[in-house]
Amino acid sequence: MTDKKTLPTEVPTLYIVPTPIGNLGDITQRALDTLNNVDLIAAEDTRHTGKLLSHFGISTKTFALHDHNEQQKAQVLVEKLLAGYSIALVSDAGTPLISDPGYHLVTKCRQAGVKVVPLPGACAVVTALSASGLPSDRFSFEGFLPAKSKGRKDKFLEIAKVERTCIFYESPHRILDSLHDMLEILGPEREVVLARELTKTFETIQGLPLAKLVDWVKSDENQQRGEMALLIHGYRAVSDDSLPEEATRTLTILNKELPLKKAAALAAEIYNLKKNPLYKWGLEHLD
Template identity: 55%
Template structure:
C-alpha cells in the first residue's frame, strides 16, 4: 500500500503579542516533523516560548527554490512540514510563494492555518473603507521607484496599503504627497499588537510632524494606509471632455472611449467611465 503524502502547513504566527497565536497553530507546530522558518534564530525564540522543540529548517529568499525540493521530498515520504515567517502570515511580503507553488505542482496538499496578518490588523482599526483595498507590499528603497509604485496604483483601487521601514517612512511620506497630493488622508499604524501600538492620522505633513516630535516614534514596524481619492462629481467634468467622450462612444467601446478621453483632457478615467455608463443607461 502506497504511503499517503504528508502536507505542507502554512502557519500564521504573532506579529507582536505572543498571546495571539491560535491553539490550532500551536497543535500544528507540535505535530509536524520539521518547521521551515525565514530566520531560525528569530523563530527559535517563539518556539522556545511555546515549548516546541521540532527541528527548524532555514527557508528564505536566497535558498527557497533549493530548499523546496527537500521539503517536497519529505512530504511525499509521508512527513508533515510547517512553514512560518518571522511574524504574521507567510507569503504576505515574505518568502514561501515558490515552495507553495511547487508543492501544488507535486501534488503535496497545502493547508493554511490562519492567524495574524499586519495589513488586515491595521486596516480593521484604521477607520478607512474596508470594502475595497489594494495591498502593494513593501515600498521600494529609492524615491523614484516608490513614486512609480504609487503612481501605478489605479485610481479606483480603494484604500491603498503598504509596508515600510522606520528609516524610510519620512521620505516615503514626501513621495506620497508628491504623487497623490499633499492633502490625501493617511493612517500610519506602528508596533501593532505591541506595547507602543499607535495609529497616527492626518495628511503626509501632519504625520511627519508627529513622527519628528519624539525620535522613538521613527522606530518599529509600520503599515501605511492611504485613503482613496474622493471621486470627482460628473458635474465637474469639463464640457470639452464630455463632448469628446460622447463622440468617441459612437465609434469605440465604453472602456476605450473613457480611457482616451482621460488622456486627452487629463480627467480621471473611472469618473469618465461612470459618466459614460449614465449616458448609455436607458431613461
C-alpha cells in the first residue's frame, strides 16, 4: 500500500469512483489514489469491495450503502461530509449510479452544497457500445429489462420505432425468454448484439439479426451465462423497395396463429401493401 497523500481538494468531497467490471487491470491510478486517501468508502457490498481493496493493499474503512438502505443512510454520510470527511462511493462493478446505488446520496450532497467529484472509468454500457458495431452517435441506456414477459413486451413496443441504439442489461436466467419476447415484438430482422462477460476470460460480443441470434444463444448454453448487455439497433426508415418493418413484425405475430398465406393477406390489408412480397418474405424468414 502506498503512503497516504493529500487529496487534490481540501474541501469535504464525495468522489464517484468506478471499479473494474471484470479485469482488475482496468482500474485507474487516480481511482487507486482516491480509494487509498479518502477517510471512508461507501460500498454497495463491503465484502465484495473488501476483496478489491485487499488486492491493491488499501486499508480504508468501508460503509455499506446499497439499494435497501441508501435512503436512510445517505443523510448519515452527508453529515460526515459536512463534518470534514472525504468519502469515495463505489459499486460492486463499473460506475456507481449506472443501475447501481448512489442517486440519493449524490442528490443529498448537491442539495447540501457538498462537492461531488466524478472519476472516469469502467462502464459496461459504453464498453459494449464501443465494440458493438451499432450506431453510437445516439443511444440510450434503459437499465435492466422487466422481470415479467408483459413488462418486457411493453418496453419493446415502446422502443420499436425509436431510431437510436437502445441498451439493456439482462440476467442469464431470463436471456432466452427476453430474446423470444423481443423477437415477437421487433421481428426477426432487427439487428441485436449480445455483449457478455465483458473484459473477462470468456468475453463474447455477437451481433446478428434477431431470429438468428435467438437460435445462436439457444444452441450454446455457455452464451446463457454471466453478465449480459443487449444492444438493439434503432428503427430504420425503409426505402421504397423494402417492406416496412412494422408490416413484417405484424406478419411475424399473425403467423403464430394463422397459416402464412392468410397472415400475409391480413398484414397486406392492414398496411395497404401487396400480399405476394409479404408472403415471399415470410417464406424466407419464418418457420
